Amino acid sequence: MPVSLDPGTDALNYAVLRKEKMPTDVIMPQMGESIFEGTITKWLKQPGDKVTRDEPLFEISTDKVDAEIPAPASGVLKEVRVQPGATVQVNTVVGVIDEAGAATATAPAPSAPAPQVGSPTPNPAAAGGDTGGQPTTAAPAAPATAPPATGPATDVIMPQMGESIFEGTITKWLKQPGEKVTRDEPLFEISTDKVDAEIPAPASGVLREIKVQAGNTVQVNTVVATIGGDGAGAPTAPVAAPAAPPAPVAVAPSAPAPATAATSSVADEAERVRSSPLVRKIAADHSVDLRQVLGTGNGGRVTKEDIMAFIERAKSGVPQPAPKPVAPQAAPVAQPAPIAPVQPSSAAASVAPVAATPANKFAGVPGTIEPMSVMRKKISEHMTMSKRTSAHVHGVFEVDMTRIVKLREKMKNRFQESTGLKLTFTPFFARAVAHALRQWPIINSSVEGESIHYKRDINIGIAVALDWGLIVPVIKHADELSFVGLQRAVTDLGERARAKKLKPEDVQGGTFTITNPGIFGAKFGMPIISQPQVAIMGVGAITKKPWVVTDKDGNDLIAIRSMMHLSIGYDHRIIDGAVADQFMSVVKQYLENWPEPVL
Amino acid sequence: MAAVTYLEAIRQGLWEEMERDPSVFCIGEDIGIYGGAFKVTEGLIDRFGPERVVDTPIAETAIVNAAFGAGLTGLRPVAEFQFIDFISCAFNQITNLLAKAHYRWNAPAPIVLRGPCGGGVHGGPFHSQNPEMYFVHTPGLKVVCPATAYDAKGLIKSAIRDNNPVCFFEHKFLYRRIKEELPSEDYVVPIGKARVAREGRDLTIVTYAAMLYVALDAADALAREGLEAEVIDLRTLLPLDRETVAESVKKTNRVLILHEDTRTGGIAGEIAACINEDCFDFLDAPIARVTSQDTPVPFSPPLEAAFLPNAEAVAREARRLRGW
Numbered sequence: 056m057p058v059s060l061d062p063g064t065d066a067l068n069y070a071v072l073r074k075e076k077m078p079t080d081v082i083m084p085q086m087g088e089s090i091f092e093g094t095i096t097k098w099l100k101q102p103g104d105k106v107t108r109d110e111p112l113f114e115i116s117t118d119k120v121d122a123e124i125p126a127p128a129s130g131v132l133k134e135v136r137v138q139p140g141a142t143v144q145v146n147t148v149v150g151v152i153d154e155a156g157a158a159t160a161t162a163p164a165p166s167a168p169a170p171q172v173g174s175p176t177p178n179p180a181a182a183g184g185d186t187g188g189q190p191t192t193a194a195p196a197a198p199a200t201a202p203p204a205t206g207p208a209t210d211v212i213m214p215q216m217g218e219s220i221f222e223g224t225i226t227k228w229l230k231q232p233g234e235k236v237t238r239d240e241p242l243f244e245i246s247t248d249k250v251d252a253e254i255p256a257p258a259s260g261v262l263r264e265i266k267v268q269a270g271n272t273v274q275v276n277t278v279v280a281t282i283g284g285d286g287a288g289a290p291t292a293p294v295a296a297p298a299a300p301p302a303p304v305a306v307a308p309s310a311p312a313p314a315t316a317a318t319s320s321v322a323d324e325a326e327r328v329r330s331s332p333l334v335r336k337i338a339a340d341h342s343v344d345l346r347q348v349l350g351t352g353n354g355g356r357v358t359k360e361d362i363m364a365f366i367e368r369a370k371s372g373v374p375q376p377a378p379k380p381v382a383p384q385a386a387p388v389a390q391p392a393p394i395a396p397v398q399p400s401s402a403a404a405s406v407a408p409v410a411a412t413p414a415n416k417f418a419g420v421p422g423t424i425e426p427m428s429v430m431r432k433k434i435s436e437h438m439t440m441s442k443r444t445s446a447h448v449h450g451v452f453e454v455d456m457t458r459i460v461k462l463r464e465k466m467k468n469r470f471q472e473s474t475g476l477k478l479t480f481t482p483f484f485a486r487a488v489a490h491a492l493r494q495w496p497i498i499n500s501s502v503e504g505e506s507i508h509y510k511r512d513i514n515i516g517i518a519v520a521l522d523w524g525l526i527v528p529v530i531k532h533a534d535e536l537s538f539v540g541l542q543r544a545v546t547d548l549g550e551r552a553r554a555k556k557l558k559p560e561d562v563q564g565g566t567f568t569i570t571n572p573g574i575f576g577a578k579f580g581m582p583i584i585s586q587p588q589v590a591i592m593g594v595g596a597i598t599k600k601p602w603v604v605t606d607k608d609g610n611d612l613i614a615i616r617s618m619m620h621l622s623i624g625y626d627h628r629i630i631d632g633a634v635a636d637q638f639m640s641v642v643k644q645y646l647e648n649w650p651e652p653v654l
Numbered sequence: 655m656a657a658v659t660y661l662e663a664i665r666q667g668l669w670e671e672m673e674r675d676p677s678v679f680c681i682g683e684d685i686g687i688y689g690g691a692f693k694v695t696e697g698l699i700d701r702f703g704p705e706r707v708v709d710t711p712i713a714e715t716a717i718v719n720a721a722f723g724a725g726l727t728g729l730r731p732v733a734e735f736q737f738i739d740f741i742s743c744a745f746n747q748i749t750n751l752l753a754k755a756h757y758r759w760n761a762p763a764p765i766v767l768r769g770p771c772g773g774g775v776h777g778g779p780f781h782s783q784n785p786e787m788y789f790v791h792t793p794g795l796k797v798v799c800p801a802t803a804y805d806a807k808g809l810i811k812s813a814i815r816d817n818n819p820v821c822f823f824e825h826k827f828l829y830r831r832i833k834e835e836l837p838s839e840d841y842v843v844p845i846g847k848a849r850v851a852r853e854g855r856d857l858t859i860v861t862y863a864a865m866l867y868v869a870l871d872a873a874d875a876l877a878r879e880g881l882e883a884e885v886i887d888l889r890t891l892l893p894l895d896r897e898t899v900a901e902s903v904k905k906t907n908r909v910l911i912l913h914e915d916t917r918t919g920g921i922a923g924e925i926a927a928c929i930n931e932d933c934f935d936f937l938d939a940p941i942a943r944v945t946s947q948d949t950p951v952p953f954s955p956p957l958e959a960a961f962l963p964n965a966e967a968v969a970r971e972a973r974r975l976r977g978w
Contacts, residue, residue, distance in 0.1 A: 331978075333907050336935040353978050359907060359938045422974065 079128040081150035083143050086117050087559035093117045094142040094429050095149060100132045106152060113149070116429040119559040120526075130154040142429075209258040211280040213273050216247050223247045224272040225279060230262045236282060243269075243279070258282050328378075329356040337362050343369075349376045354420045430524040441586045445626035449581045452621045452639050455647045456597050459483050460617040466653050473654055474539050482541035483646065484569050484594055485515050489534040491641035492567060497630060498638050499566045501587040507629050516565035516585060517545055519552040520574070526552050527585055529565040538653050569594065572622075579620035589630060592642070595620035658836055661829040663803035664768075665694050667810035668732065670840065672702055675730065678814055679706040681717055682734030691736050692770060692829060714743035718767070722751050725763045730814060735769030738823055739783045752819035753794030764817045768810070770826035772864055772914055773946075774962060777826075778953035784863075784915040784946075789821045790892045790924070796820040796845055797892040801866035803834040805889055808843025816845060825863045832867075848895035850902070854884035857972050858902040860925055861912040862888040865963065869912050872968035881976055891921055899925060900932040907938035908975045912968055917945040939978035942971045 083093050093115040100106055100113075112126040126132075130152045137149040213223045227244040230236050242256040256262075260282040267279040328345040330338070334357050338345050348365045350357035368375055419425070427435065463478055470478040492499045492513050500509045513534040516527040528548035530536070536544060551557050567588055572580025573596035580593035602616040621642065625635045658666065672678045679702075680695055686709040689696035699707040710717050714735060721731040735741045741748070748767065755763040773782030789797050796818050800806040806824065813820040851866060852873055859869045866887050873883040884902050888895065903909050909929060911922035922943035929941055944963045952958045 331938045332935045333938040356978065358978070 078133055078154070079130065079152045080148045081112065081127060081152060083115070083137075083145050083147045083149050084124055085145040086115075086122060087119055087563075090117050090119060090145065090559065092142050092144050095137050095139050096121070096429075097139055098135055098150075099123075100126075102132050102135055104132050106130060106132050114555070117559075118429070118433050119562055120557045121430070121555040122558075123555065126152060128152050128154070208263060209260065209282045210278045211242065211257060211282060213245070213267075213275050213277045213279050214254055215275040216245075216252060220247045220275065222272055222274045225267055225269050227269055228265055228280075229253075230256075232262050232264055234262050236260060236262050256282060329354055330362075331356070331359070333359055334362050337366075341366050347375065347378055349378045428523060430521075430526070434524055437586065438583050441583050444586055445584050445589065446628050447584065448625055448627045448632065448635070450623050450625075450632065450635055450639060451579050452623075452643050454619050454621050454643045455602070455616050456480075456619045457617045458649050459646060460597065462649060462653065470542075470653060474542070476539075476542050476546050478542060478653065479545065480594070480597070481517060481545045481569070481571075482538055483649065484592070484642075485517070485530060485533055485541050485545065486538060486651075487642045487645035488515060488567060488569060488592060489513050490645050491638050493534060494641055495634065495638040497634060498590045498625070500589055500629065501566075502589065502626065502628055503587075510566045512564070512566065514564050514566045516562075516568035516588075517548060518568060518570035518582075519549050520571075521553060526557065526562060527565060527568055527570075528552050528557055528561045529563065531564065538651065568592070573597070573619070579622040581622060582624050584624055584626060589626040589628075590635070590638075591624045592639075593622040593624070595622070656835070657833040658803060659830050660800075660803045660806050660824070660832050660834075661692060661694055663807040663834070663836060664810050664824060665696065665698075666836075667807040667814075668695065669698065669701070671811055671814045672698070672706065675814075677728060678730045678732065679708065679724070680732045680734065681708040681710060681721055681724075683710055683712055683717075683736045685709060685734050690734065692826070694824075695734070714740050715747060718744035718747035718752070718765075721765045721767075722747060722755070722763060725752075725755075725765050726761055728762070730764050730766075732766040732768060732814060735767065737777075737781045737826075738769035738771035738785060739780050741767065741769065741785055742788075745788065748789065748795070748819070748821075749792045753792045755794075756818070757794060762817060763819045765819045766810070766813045766822050767819065768813075768822040768824060770829065771823045772825040772827050773951045773958060774827040774864065774914075776953060776955055776958060777951070779950035782951035782958075784823075784913075786821070786823055786891055787915060787919055787921060790921060794819070795892060796890070797823065798845055798890045799823045799825070799863045800843075800889060801825070801828070801851075801863050801887050803832055804836055805843050805849075805887075807836060808841055809845065809889065811840075812842045812845050815842070820845070823863070827864045843889065846890045846893045846895060848886050848888045848890070848898040850884065850898070851887045852883065852885040854882035854906065856881045856906055856908065857883045857975060858899070858906045858909040859883050859885045859912055859968065859972075860888065860899055860902075860909060861885065862891065863914065865912045865914050868963060868965050868968060871965035872972065875965060875969050876972050879973075881972060883972060894921075894925070894928065896928045896932055899929065903929055903933045904936045907936055908978075909937070910942040910944060910968065910971050910975060912944045912963060914946055914962060916948050917943070918948050920945050939975045942975055944968050944971050 083095075085091075086093065094117070095113055096116045097114040099111050106112060106126040106129060108127065108129040109125040111123040112132070113124050115122055115124055131154075132150060133153040134151040135149070136151070137143050137147065143149065213225075215221075216223065223245040224247070225243055226246045229241050229243055236242060236256040236259060238257065238259040239255045241253040242262070244253050263281045263283040265280045267273050267277065273279065328348075329350065329352070330345055335345070337343070337359070338348075343362060343365060345357055345362075348357045348362055351361055352358040365375060367373075459480070463480070463483075467478040470476065496509050497507065499513055500507050502508075512532055514529045514531050515533040516529045518525060518527045528551070530541065530544040530548065533541065533544075548557070548561065551561070565585065565588060568582075568585045568591040570580065570582045570591060570593050572582065572593045576596050579595040582591045582593045584591045597617050597619040599615050600618045601613050602618060603611055604614045604616070605611050621639065623635050623639050668680065672680075680698060682690075682695075684691055685695040686699040686704055686707045688709075689699075695707060710720070717733050717735075721733040724731045735744075744767075752763045752765055752767075755761040771784050771786070773784075775782065786797050786799060789795050796813075796816065798809045798813060798820060800809045800822075810822055813822045852870060854873065857876075859873065861869045866885070869883075869885045873885055876883050884906055886898060886902055899909075911925050913920050913922055915921065920943075922945060926941040926943070929937070944967050946963060947961050949961065952961050
């Protein structure tokens with residue numbers, strides 16, 4: 056049996072040797088190269104539930120995508136450590152799965168592998184025998200609150216010296232790894248922009264490891280060192296602080312969870328029906344299921360009048376009016392919008408299925424305050440940043456879509472039978488845009504400093520409205536796809552966007568965006584460019600209009616044509632009006648004289 | 655009896671109690687020879703002499719200390735604060751001596767602390783405050799805030815006759831603006847009992863002091879829209895008459911609390927908590943409150959008007975509750 060140098064790690068090794076069933080950490084995964092944190096939006100299982108490996112276990116929201124995260128192992132979900140609404144760093148342990156049948160109690164805090172550092176890999180420097188092959192970059196340190204003294208190691212953190220001080224520079228370590236420290240004894244010196252100070256050790260023990268060397272600046276609450284419990288630890292080589300930007304701390308904010316982790320019990324269903332204490336009391340007294348009661352109050356609330364009327368009608372046998380459907384929490388059901396766009400040819404108008412009036416629970420009740428969701432914050436930041444960055448100019452074109460409308464009418468059934476896909480207008484636009492972008496590469500570029508980067512690939516983003524925001528999945532190499540391929544890509548991305556199944560690469564790398572302000576009847580829109588692109592095209596509603604056409608003899612007549620406005624938002628830093636207009640002329644010509652079959 | 659003003663009603667109450675009980679005396683700044691800054695004590699010194707109408711230096715600490723000493727020796731002082739804003743000078747005496755005398759030493763402190771509070775008179779930050787909550791928060795005290803001339807007289811009598819230290823907070827805006835005919839016989843208004851000032855079935859408005867009239871104005875306006883508001887005048891803040899409030903909420907299912915005191919830490923929060931405890935199941939809408947802003951009382955007239963609650967603000971809140 057190994058002599059114990061590091062109780063935490065060696066308990067793990069020891070258990071592995073004895074083939075004990077060990078719990079599995081569930082960690083916040085890294086969804087993409089540049090994603091360093093994620094917000095848990097919903098737990099799909101509760102402690103005590105059985106989980107199967109790969110079964111969806113929890114949902115997260117990152118600044119690129121929302122995703123379902125599968126369970127890393129089978130067993131029983133033992134513990135949820137991070138609640139919905141909390142944002143933690145990648146690799147933070149958010150839950151623990153016990154293998155089914157494993158002993159529940161016993162394991163003292165250290166047996167959850169290396170809890171303090173927050174990474175599932177044992178601390179390479181501390182364990183006597185391991186080779187130090189682990190790079191110490193990547194996942195920044197664990198939550199700031201150091202565990203109580205019963206644990207084997209205490210985090211030493213960069214303290215906050217004042218209300219408005221957010222970082223500090225370590226100027227000097229007064230102890231070296233391996234030296235004994237006494238609680239409150241000066242341990243290191245820091246310099247902030249307000250004060251310089253000596254920082255006392257938070258616990259007694261042996262200084263195990265210095266994580267941030269003198270001369271480095273880190274954010275408040277960053278773990279800068281660890282102190283071990285007993286005096287026997289072997290001295291560890293000081294670890295060089297990464298030259299990367301200072302590590303922000305995974306402090307769980309106390310923001311209210313946007314989605315509850317409730318299991319769907321009947322009580323929860325009744326809860327979701329907005330009422331009031333009085334109404335619930337009346338319902339309980341009369342054994343009324345509130346889900347049956349039509350609510351006429353604010354936001355569909357069941358008022359006292361509503362439930363009294365319900366009880367009256369029940370007594371006299373009058374049929375009850377149908378209650379409003381309770382808002383589903385999952386992907387929205389496409390229902391016809393109660394206020395239809397006032398356009399005659401509304402059948403042809405929609406590019407994407409018409410979304411329902413917001414079906415989520417938080418439909419903006421007057422008099423309430425709602426924290427922004429992660430996606431909303433990101434949209435909010437991006438929109439304002441884009442406006443600050445690009446010199447936005449907009450142009451509007453009117454396009455005769457009659458040819459395409461007729462083609463689509465003629466071909467849509469055959470298209471569906473042949474490909475299994477619904478034929479929408481989007482691939483027509485994507486096709487025309489891809490064609491025009493080849494002729495006007497400056498529209499397919501980006502600005503970096505004083506240079507124009509002409510992109511090699513044509514990756515067209517298609518804006519998708521979600522019930523809870525919007526997202527722009529990207530059709531990669533749109534110019535290389537066939538028409539059917541374009542429709543397939545559009546359909547697939549739209550479905551996965553609404554089902555929260557997009558991957559980060561699905562929303563990255565776009566070079567041009569198409570958006571659809573016409574879906575709810577707008578004539579045209581003036582969209583904001585999606586950075587770092589330099590242009591965005593808005594598609595208006597298609598409506599039948601009287602139009603002047605010239606016949607082949609040169610006579611002017613009025614005909615009924617399906618007309619549509621296209622708008623181009625472009626960055627006047629590098630695109631002049633003449634260029635944008637000529638680009639749009641190509642798009643317009645292509646659409647008005649649609650040359651190719653769809654199948 | 656002819657109609658008398660709110661101020662005159664207080665004066666009559668003081669006079670009658672001083673007649674009735676020789677241990678009652680008044681102490682304060684300018685109350686004797688000058689008859690009081692607002693003339694509440696006018697004529698008392700001629701009737702009762704300078705030993706029972708005592709002029710003091712400008713020293714609220716000393717006024718209350720002296721009153722406490724007098725109380726210990728068996729007298730029943732009525733201490734005046736020229737503007738109630740200055741009561742803060744005697745905070746220690748009131749909260750640590752008067753409020754705890756009985757509890758700690760079984761010592762008597764039958765003292766009335768009275769003075770004009772409230773704004774709406776362009777008095778500025780130091781002459782317009784409503785400090786009741788500092789004292790509502792202190793066990794051992796009682797706090798009364800009359801809104802009518804009838805209640806002013808009846809409550810000053812009850813306060814003088816009460817063996818506990820009682821804060822009697824008059825509202826200066828009401829001093830000469832309201833007049834009522836009062837009974838000629840002796841009467842008291844019990845401390846700790848609220849009054850239903852207006853009956854209604856759709857909404858309860860809980861209020862006190864000058865805001866009673868704002869509530870009644872709002873109720874009239876709402877009645878024209880078909881919303882009948884019940885208005886409760888608390889009269890006493892400590893001890894709070896929770897029962898009357900709960901009875902009303904059980905009837906109307908909607909409640910709005912209105913006070914001129916600033917919002918944070920005002921009694922609306924306390925009353926909302928009591929309603930939550932007493933009759934949560936009867937609420938068909940959240941509990942609303944209309945209060946002054948959380949700032950010092952502005953001097954500038956338009957700012958003060960924006961600072962204070964008014965009938966339109968109350969009506970707006972009431973409509974919001976109805977539409978909940």
